[in-house]
Amino acid sequence: IISSDSSAWNDTIRLQEGGRLTVESGTIKGIKGDAIDIYGGSGNPVNTEAIITGGYLEAEEYGIFIGQNDAVLDIQGGVIVSKNNNAVGGTGSSGNGGTTINISDGTLIGHIVAEGYIACGIYHPQNGTLNISGGTIYADGCVGILMRGGTANITGGTIIGSGTVNGRVGDSEIQVACSGIVYDESATYPGMSDSDKISISGDTIVQATGENVPAVNVMINASTPKDRAVISGGTFSSDVSDYLAEGVDLIANSDGTYTAGKLDESNAAAKIGGQYYGTLTKAWSAALSQGT
Numbered sequence: 176i177i178s179s180d181s182s183a184w185n186d187t188i189r190l191q192e193g194g195r196l197t198v199e200s201g202t203i204k205g206i207k208g209d210a211i212d213i214y215g216g217s218g219n220p221v222n223t224e225a226i227i228t229g230g231y232l233e234a235e236e237y238g239i240f241i242g243q244n245d246a247v248l249d250i251q252g253g254v255i256v257s258k259n260n261n262a263v264g265g266t267g268s269s270g271n272g273g274t275t276i277n278i279s280d281g282t283l284i285g286h287i288v289a290e291g292y293i294a295c296g297i298y299h300p301q302n303g304t305l306n307i308s309g310g311t312i313y314a315d316g317c318v319g320i321l322m323r324g325g326t327a328n329i330t331g332g333t334i335i336g337s338g339t340v341n342g343r344v345g346d347s348e349i350q351v352a353c354s355g356i357v358y359d360e361s362a363t364y365p366g367m368s369d370s371d372k373i374s375i376s377g378d379t380i381v382q383a384t385g386e387n388v389p390a391v392n393v394m395i396n397a398s399t400p401k402d403r404a405v406i407s408g409g410t411f412s413s414d415v416s417d418y419l420a421e422g423v424d425l426i427a428n429s430d431g432t433y434t435a436g437k438l439d440e441s442n443a444a445a446k447i448g449g450q451y452y453g454t455l456t457k458a459w460s461a462a463l464s465q466g467t
Contacts (some may be wrong), residue, residue, distance in 0.1 A: 177204045183376040186212045187234070196225045198232070198253065205234030210255075213239065215246035215273065227281065229253045229406065233353060238262040238283070244273040250310065256284045257294060262312070264298030267323055267345060267364035272302030274325075278310050285314045291341065293342035293351060297332065300345060301325050302366035306378075307332050316340060318351060319381070320375060322358045322403075324366030329409075330377035331354075339385035355381040355390040358403040359379065367413075372403050376434075379409035389413050410434045412452075426453040 178187040190196055191214040203210045208234040215223045224247040225239065232238045233255045238255035241248050242265050255262045262283035265274060275311070285294035298314035300303050300323035308331045312319050316338035320327065324347075337352040347362045358373055367431045373383065373391075381390045390411040393403045407420040411433050416425050424438045429453075436442070438451035445458035447467055454460035461467075 176202070178206050178208060186210075187241075188212070188278065190214065190223050190225060190279045192216060192223065194223050196228045197243065198225070198227045200229045201233045202233070204232075205238075207235055209237040209240045210234040211239045212237075213246045213248055215243040219412065220231050224249065227251065227255070231437045232256065234258065237264055239264075241265050241274050241276060242271040245284075246274045246416065248274070248276045250253045250276075250278045250281045250317040254282045254284070256286070259288045259294070261285050261298040261344075262297045265301040265303070266296065267300030267347070267362070269365045272324070272345075274301060274303035274368045276303070276305045278307045278312075279306075281310045283310065283315055287315070287317060287342075291342055293338075293340060293344060295319070295321045295344060297321070298344060299327065299408060300362070300364050300366060302368070304328070306330075306335075308377075311335070313337075314353075317342075318344070318354050318357050319351075319410050320356045320373075321351060321366045322356075322371075323347075323360075324368075324371060326371050327356075327373040329375045329379050330451070331379055333380040333382070335382045335384065336388070338382040339388055351394070352392065353383065353385050353388055355383045356393045357392045357394065357402070359394040359396045360403060370377075372405055375404070375406045376408035380411075382412040383408060389415075389466045393417055393418070406435050408435050416457075417463045424451070424453040425457075427455075 186208040287294035294317040303325040304326040319336040321336040341350040404418040443451035
């Protein structure tokens, strides 16, 4: 299924006001727009849902766009590619929230060619919930997942952001730097609330492949809470100590990555008194502070 190649923005499939779509195989291409748009109810909430279990989706803009109340996207497989935007995303405009995105498998890839911009595997600027338990999310020279509103529950899957550049995403003037996962409070989008955050646990893998690029980054707005990211599990390409949940430590691996979890005799780098430390740097700092 291929959209028109006319000069105007032209989405291939649009769901709205209770529409349903299941994609099991085949190819859907958006030549000058999105491959699939999912809109819920602009007034009274109406459940509109797309289920992707296979197939190949490719678009110039969004692979899949999702917005408005009760819009649901369930990705269980397949490949979704954006050539010049975000593989999956919404909008930070007022009234475009209340969405649910579930990802248990599949591959999402975001590319960019527009000057001054960066792409995302997933762009989530709206009120809503993002649940990830599997799959691969990759941003080519960009951010794996960018949150500007809503809550993300990440318990599995591989999330990769590559590159070292800064750029705009969406209609905000804020410059976002490449990373694995970013929560950008500084954009102050209307869909963001004080309780919104990213929770990372389980066997999640988060990588930022650029040199000295953080795996997880929270862009702080001074007027909002600072606990936007809470990590209780997972493996990361950089030190994420600033975001660890209470009682969770960071374990340094031989390949230069770090795993969040509980420390014991089998995985600690050092022990001082009865306290285990996941890295020698932390142990050394503790030893100096204690006069040990």
